[in-house]
Amino acid sequence: MLETNDDRLFVPDLDDDDSRPFWEGCALGELRVQACASCSQWRMPPRPMCPRCRSLDVTWVVSSGRGTVWSFVVPHAPLLPGYTELAPYNVIVVELNENSLIRFVGNLVLGPNAPINSIDPATIAIGEAVAVVFQRVNGIALPFWIRAPS
Amino acid sequence: MSIKDLTAVVGIGQTEFGRLEQNELTLACRAISLALDDAGIAPHEVDGLASSTMEPNREVEVARNVGLGDITFFSQVGYGGGAACGIIGHAAMAVATGQCNVAVAWRGRKRAAKSSRPWTQASTRIADKNMWSRPFGMLRPVDEIAMLTRRYMHEYGATRDHLANVALASRAHANRNPNAAMYTKPMTRDAYMDSRWISEPLCLFDNCLESDGALAVVIARRDRAADTRHEPVIVHAVAQGLPPQHQTMTNFFNDDPLRGPAWVTARKLWERADVGPRDVNVAQLYDAFSPLIPLSLEGYGFCERGEGGAFTDNGNTQWGTGALPVNTSGGGMSEAYVHGFNLIVEGVRQIRGTSTSQVENAQVSLVTSGEGVPTSAVLFTKAR
Numbered sequence: 001m002l003e004t005n006d007d008r009l010f011v012p013d014l015d016d017d018d019s020r021p022f023w024e025g026c027a028l029g030e031l032r033v034q035a036c037a038s039c040s041q042w043r044m045p046p047r048p049m050c051p052r053c054r055s056l057d058v059t060w061v062v063s064s065g066r067g068t069v070w071s072f073v074v075p076h077a078p079l080l081p082g083y084t085e086l087a088p089y090n091v092i093v094v095e096l097n098e099n100s101l102i103r104f105v106g107n108l109v110l111g112p113n114a115p116i117n118s119i120d121p122a123t124i125a126i127g128e129a130v131a132v133v134f135q136r137v138n139g140i141a142l143p144f145w146i147r148a149p150s
Numbered sequence: 151m152s153i154k155d156l157t158a159v160v161g162i163g164q165t166e167f168g169r170l171e172q173n174e175l176t177l178a179c180r181a182i183s184l185a186l187d188d189a190g191i192a193p194h195e196v197d198g199l200a201s202s203t204m205e206p207n208r209e210v211e212v213a214r215n216v217g218l219g220d221i222t223f224f225s226q227v228g229y230g231g232g233a234a235c236g237i238i239g240h241a242a243m244a245v246a247t248g249q250c251n252v253a254v255a256w257r258g259r260k261r262a263a264k265s266s267r268p269w270t271q272a273s274t275r276i277a278d279k280n281m282w283s284r285p286f287g288m289l290r291p292v293d294e295i296a297m298l299t300r301r302y303m304h305e306y307g308a309t310r311d312h313l314a315n316v317a318l319a320s321r322a323h324a325n326r327n328p329n330a331a332m333y334t335k336p337m338t339r340d341a342y343m344d345s346r347w348i349s350e351p352l353c354l355f356d357n358c359l360e361s362d363g364a365l366a367v368v369i370a371r372r373d374r375a376a377d378t379r380h381e382p383v384i385v386h387a388v389a390q391g392l393p394p395q396h397q398t399m400t401n402f403f404n405d406d407p408l409r410g411p412a413w414v415t416a417r418k419l420w421e422r423a424d425v426g427p428r429d430v431n432v433a434q435l436y437d438a439f440s441p442l443i444p445l446s447l448e449g450y451g452f453c454e455r456g457e458g459g460a461f462t463d464n465g466n467t468q469w470g471t472g473a474l475p476v477n478t479s480g481g482g483m484s485e486a487y488v489h490g491f492n493l494i495v496e497g498v499r500q501i502r503g504t505s506t507s508q509v510e511n512a513q514v515s516l517v518t519s520g521e522g523v524p525t526s527a528v529l530f531t532k533a534r
Contacts, residue, residue, distance in 0.1 A: 008274065010280075011285050012277075012285060045281075045282045071402075073351070075288075075290070076350070089287055091287055138274075
């Protein structure tokens with residue numbers, strides 16, 4: 001797993017009880033989705049209550065980690081320090097194959113160990129197939145995405 | 151009960167816009183003072199205050215500076231650019247229901263102030279909803295709206311030419327408005343197309359200005375408006391909107407992210423009003439980013455879904471040529487960006503007949519706040 005250490009980069013706060021199981025899954029190479037333990041409906045980003053049945057009982061399922069690009073942007077400088085040096089890079093929204101309402105913001109990278117500016121943005125297309133990979137930023141495993149055969 | 155037509159905007163005030171020396175509190179107090187003078191209402195008569203949760207100038211400071219008397223109603227509305235029309239709504243509701251008699255609503259903002267740029271203040275350990283976007287380099291509001299814009303262009307065939315229509319119409323209006331930051335700076339389509347990227351597919355001129363300035367309005371019951379200095383501008387209808395499963399700005403996680411808060415706000419607004427979209431003579435649509443104009447045109451029912459881009463063709467949103475002049479002071483993109491409060495004051499001016507791009511005999515003036523966040527809208531009409 002690629003390790004990047006730069007204290008200017010943003011990472012999730014693992015003290016958040018609702019989301020911690022997701023990030024713990026990333027460290028194990030699993031792209032987890034929160035689901036209601038009562039009515040089974042999937043929901044992301046995670047939250048304490050199921051908006052369908054109001055149950056507080058939560059479970060986590062391991063998804064395929066396969067999806068398609070729903071949209072993407074290419075941020076240019078001026079950005080914040082740590083990101084300006086990488087710009088222009090891509091940010092994508094991925095729609096999960098199993099459930100089109102489960103979406104993740106992420107980055108398309110050339111390979112499991114490649115940085116977020118490793119893809120020519122002009123080649124990115126909405127609808128293209130992607131698969132999850134994991135990279136560690138400041139010790140915390142985050143999901144990134146590589147191109148996958150559709 | 152309905153508050154339809156029960157209250158009126160009786161005073162407006164604003165500072166100059168641009169890069170200003172005075173601090174936010176000074177700017178806010180100047181705008182409020184000017185609005186009270188415009189109304190011919192003394193500070194001690196003000197007993198209601200409404201503002202934004204992002205407003206740096208608190209009620210106590212405003213009251214201590216402007217010399218207000220007993221304040222019996224004060225409230226704030228959240229969600230940044232979505233707040234402004236809701237602030238008018240809170241003030242109008244409070245006046246209409248007797249919580250206060252004369253309310254002041256205002257917004258003062260400086261571009262360089264910490265309160266204006268929350269995205270630069272964040273800790274690198276993110277515990278809120280931004281943990282799902284910021285670690286991936288989605289840092290600024292423009293990156294979040296650009297994501298929706300790309301999807302919108304993909305689904306409906308909207309183009310950069312449509313976004314340029316928005317930017318050029320606003321600039322043309324600003325070029326007629328001596329108070330606009332871009333008064334002396336015309337823009338061409340080539341200049342738009344050649345400008346630098348900020349977050350593709352959005353370029354520099356798809357973004358609003360960064361401005362220092364403040365604006366205020368005074369709201370009173372219609373009977374109190376009988377002896378104020380100017381023709382009262384009636385608060386005909388107002389609405390706020392937050393649809394199911396919406397997430398503010400990073401609204402990527404529900405079944406239809408392009409059907410934003412404007413839609414539910416519009417439904418309630420038109421339910422409460424005696425008029426519909428076809429009766430609107432002029433519109434101020436919140437424009438922190440150009441794509442919010444086509445999205446708002448669709449949400450408020452001026453065209454069908456997906457037609458918002460094409461609606462802007464052939465100068466259709468431009469004063470003098472268009473069926474629906476939009477952002478006639480130059481708006482956030484070319485007059486000033488004060489969280490949409492300048493749109494409210496311009497919406498009032500259109501009913502008074504004092505805009506620099508005045509729509510002849512304007513009877514119905516729509517103002518909206520930001521699409522993409524929990525939002526609000528207000529309809530101003532002439533007293534009948």
